[in-house]
């Protein structure tokens with residue numbers, strides 16, 4: 001990452017609905033898959049409270065774009081396509 005490049009931002013909804021629908025596991029998986037990119041400051045991961053889109057959950061945002069219904073199958077592809085330039089190993 002060059003010094004003028006902003007980190008990609010992943011915001012995970014940790015509201016109760018998204019949490020029990022799968023963001024508990026998604027959070028763990030993101031931290032595991034993107035660990036190296038996170039440690040290099042290429043990716044920033046944070047959590048947020050309910051965003052009032054519970055029925056579409058589990059939800060997370062990548063650079064402000066909401067992704068709904070993210071599950072164990074779609075998460076690696078989402079990371080790959082959204083963060084491909086950050087080179088997420090194993091995603």
Ligand code: FES
Pocket residue numbers: 013014015016017018019049050051052053054055057059
């Ligand atoms: S708990 Fe995630 S949108 Fe409501």
